[in-house]
Amino acid sequence: MSVVVPENQDVLVPLIEAELRRWIGPGENLMELVCLDALFPSGKLLRPILCLESAAAVGGEVEQVLAFAAGIECLHVASVVHDDIVDQEPVRRGRASTSEQFGISEALLAGDGLSMAGHAAMLSRGPADRALAASRVVVDAMRHMCRAMMRETEIREDLSCGVSTALEVIRGKTAALISAACQGGAILGGATPEQAEALRRYGEQLGIAFQIRDDLLPYTADEDITGKAAQSDVANRLPTVPVLLAHEAGTDADRQRLAEVFRDDVDTVTAYREVRDIVIRTGGAEQAAQRAWDCVEHARAALAGVPRPDRLLELAVTAVDRIH
Amino acid sequence: MSVVVPENQDVLVPLIEAELRRWIGPGENLMELVCLDALFPSGKLLRPILCLESAAAVGGEVEQVLAFAAGIECLHVASVVHDDIVDQEPVRRGRASTSEQFGISEALLAGDGLSMAGHAAMLSRGPADRALAASRVVVDAMRHMCRAMMRETEIREDLSCGVSTALEVIRGKTAALISAACQGGAILGGATPEQAEALRRYGEQLGIAFQIRDDLLPYTADEDITGKAAQSDVANRLPTVPVLLAHEAGTDADRQRLAEVFRDDVDTVTAYREVRDIVIRTGGAEQAAQRAWDCVEHARAALAGVPRPDRLLELAVTAVDRIH
Numbered sequence: 001m002s003v004v005v006p007e008n009q010d011v012l013v014p015l016i017e018a019e020l021r022r023w024i025g026p027g028e029n030l031m032e033l034v035c036l037d038a039l040f041p042s043g044k045l046l047r048p049i050l051c052l053e054s055a056a057a058v059g060g061e062v063e064q065v066l067a068f069a070a071g072i073e074c075l076h077v078a079s080v081v082h083d084d085i086v087d088q089e090p091v092r093r094g095r096a097s098t099s100e101q102f103g104i105s106e107a108l109l110a111g112d113g114l115s116m117a118g119h120a121a122m123l124s125r126g127p128a129d130r131a132l133a134a135s136r137v138v139v140d141a142m143r144h145m146c147r148a149m150m151r152e153t154e155i156r157e158d159l160s161c162g163v164s165t166a167l168e169v170i171r172g173k174t175a176a177l178i179s180a181a182c183q184g185g186a187i188l189g190g191a192t193p194e195q196a197e198a199l200r201r202y203g204e205q206l207g208i209a210f211q212i213r214d215d216l217l218p219y220t221a222d223e224d225i226t227g228k229a230a231q232s233d234v235a236n237r238l239p240t241v242p243v244l245l246a247h248e249a250g251t252d253a254d255r256q257r258l259a260e261v262f263r264d265d266v267d268t269v270t271a272y273r274e275v276r277d278i279v280i281r282t283g284g285a286e287q288a289a290q291r292a293w294d295c296v297e298h299a300r301a302a303l304a305g306v307p308r309p310d311r312l313l314e315l316a317v318t319a320v321d322r323i324h
Numbered sequence: 325m326s327v328v329v330p331e332n333q334d335v336l337v338p339l340i341e342a343e344l345r346r347w348i349g350p351g352e353n354l355m356e357l358v359c360l361d362a363l364f365p366s367g368k369l370l371r372p373i374l375c376l377e378s379a380a381a382v383g384g385e386v387e388q389v390l391a392f393a394a395g396i397e398c399l400h401v402a403s404v405v406h407d408d409i410v411d412q413e414p415v416r417r418g419r420a421s422t423s424e425q426f427g428i429s430e431a432l433l434a435g436d437g438l439s440m441a442g443h444a445a446m447l448s449r450g451p452a453d454r455a456l457a458a459s460r461v462v463v464d465a466m467r468h469m470c471r472a473m474m475r476e477t478e479i480r481e482d483l484s485c486g487v488s489t490a491l492e493v494i495r496g497k498t499a500a501l502i503s504a505a506c507q508g509g510a511i512l513g514g515a516t517p518e519q520a521e522a523l524r525r526y527g528e529q530l531g532i533a534f535q536i537r538d539d540l541l542p543y544t545a546d547e548d549i550t551g552k553a554a555q556s557d558v559a560n561r562l563p564t565v566p567v568l569l570a571h572e573a574g575t576d577a578d579r580q581r582l583a584e585v586f587r588d589d590v591d592t593v594t595a596y597r598e599v600r601d602i603v604i605r606t607g608g609a610e611q612a613a614q615r616a617w618d619c620v621e622h623a624r625a626a627l628a629g630v631p632r633p634d635r636l637l638e639l640a641v642t643a644v645d646r647i648h
């Protein structure tokens with residue numbers, strides 16, 4: 001009797017959380033404690049849910065893919081912990097970031113430990129050829145992510161980098177792993193090469209949409225809704241897609257003001273308010289939202305040849321649903 | 325025709341270096357540049373050489389194992405780059421450490437990139453069942469290493485932790501990956517389970533010996549020979565095996581002075597000289613050297629059932645040869 005992936009996230013979330021705990025341990029030493037603190041309370045678990053649902057979409061079973069899905073979440077959280085060191089981010093999901101709470105060295109090592117736990121989980125279940133192929137996809141995505149995070153350190157404060165560079169960073173930083181979660185889950189679930197490719201494209205487009213939505217939140221929602229200091233990207237002088245679209249669409253005066261804010265040590269609150277004003281007034285926010293929705297449509301269209309696409313079609317909308 | 329691993333490191337080193345370059349790229353972006361700077365000029369390449377020689381010892385071929393061996397070196401160098409961030413180490417092998425030269429964020433991300441390149445290399449060559457089994461061994465070793473590095477942050481300044489704790493840290497920080505390099509190489513090279521286990525034990529004992537030797541260097545060699553600031557462990561208040569053996573063997577006055585040096589902000593040069601004096605006078609250095617040589621003997625004895633042990637028998641001695 002095969003257990004088909006249940007169609008309800010309320011069932012998947014506790015399964016994923018139990019699997020994450022299984023790979024980290026009960027919290028008996030500093031490594032486990034810091035890792036557990038970074039993982040829990042868990043976020044939306046978008047990547048492991050997409051991984052499991054992608055397996056289900058091609059007829060796979062939960063127990064074939066659960067460890068792999070949990071491994072991807074470990075790799076994702078590891079990258080977040082390290083990213084918060086790079087960005088000197090004190091807050092994550094409304095709580096102190098790992099580096100803020102435990103120190104930079106401890107956060108760095110916990111990120112490495114989480115990453116290795118993720119690899120161990122990914123490699124833990126056969127068949128060997130599928131586990132190897134799926135793990136390669138995820139590792140390639142993580143390499144892409146690392147390159148993009150390094151690239152991001154170079155474009156800080158640089159509004160001349162253009163929308164295409166920001167999109168390239170998004171592809172690496174967010175879309176690559178989401179895409180690999182879908183493709184890898186499909187491979188482990190027994191997908192044909194065509195189905196695995198369809199789920200790769202689905203995940204890639206969804207990942208771009210998801211990140212643009214994330215970049216938009218500071219300009220569309222209250223800080224306590226986003227759970228992250230809304231001013232964070234501005235504080236870090238990161239040129240995101242809405243800001244770069246505003247830079248393109250704005251007047252010379254807008255561009256000059258944006259450049260000043262990104263170059264100078266304007267206080268963060270003032271900088272955030274000015275950027276927000278320009279991003280909304282120039283239509284940068286609206287254009288970015290439109291791009292995100294276009295990606296959602298591309299993602300849904302990619303599912304054409306997939307046997308059971310319903311949950312993924314739905315997830316593509318709900319994952320981006322907070323764009324107003 | 326199978327190409328048996330040549331018995332000469334002069335042949336292996338350029339092969340490994342070319343493979344490393346193949347996995348990192350030509351240096352066209354910041355990620356590649358920082359990774360290449362961390363990898364080259366290369367060190368002794370002990371881990372990939374042991375990996376290749378372990379494969380050869382059970383009849384394996386270079387081309388089966390070369391990417392895997394290069395992957396292990398990437399993981400090792402990634403851990404060194406991160407360790408130098410944790411220890412705020414300005415010097416590595418006589419040059420500025422990666423974090424000193426490029427900045428902490430860049431070193432952190434390059435470490436992550438090197439790690440992922442390592443995983444990609446490890447997973448790149450089949451047969452799938454061997455690649456999976458060998459990669460699992462290495463990933464488990466890396467998890468052990470991460471836990472040990474975290475543990476090390478806890479025993480800083482703590483001379484009461486005892487020799488057994490320091491040996492436990494050594495097992496994780498150094499012996500685990502060296503052991504996995506030997507075991508993984510053997511698995512990829514077609515070892516029987518007994519042979520793979522023998523090479524695991526060989527690598528573990530050799531790894532412990534190698535690290536004790538490294539911890540001894542500040543007390544037995546000139547700084548320009550070690551290529552690393554001799555005072556570094558003392559500067560970081562890391563209780564190493566020779567120091568803890570001296571702490572056990574010394575008089576109450578020795579113990580009190582060691583405790584003062586490790587607790588107080590004595591200037592590093594004075595602290596180093598005092599510790600060095602006590603480590604040598606109490607016989608801590610001599611005892612540590614004896615332990616290292618015991619491990620070398622255990623390592624050599626582990627090779628009893630291995631078909632072609634000659635090169636590994638020799639390597640066990642030369643890897644630890646700078647203990648006087």
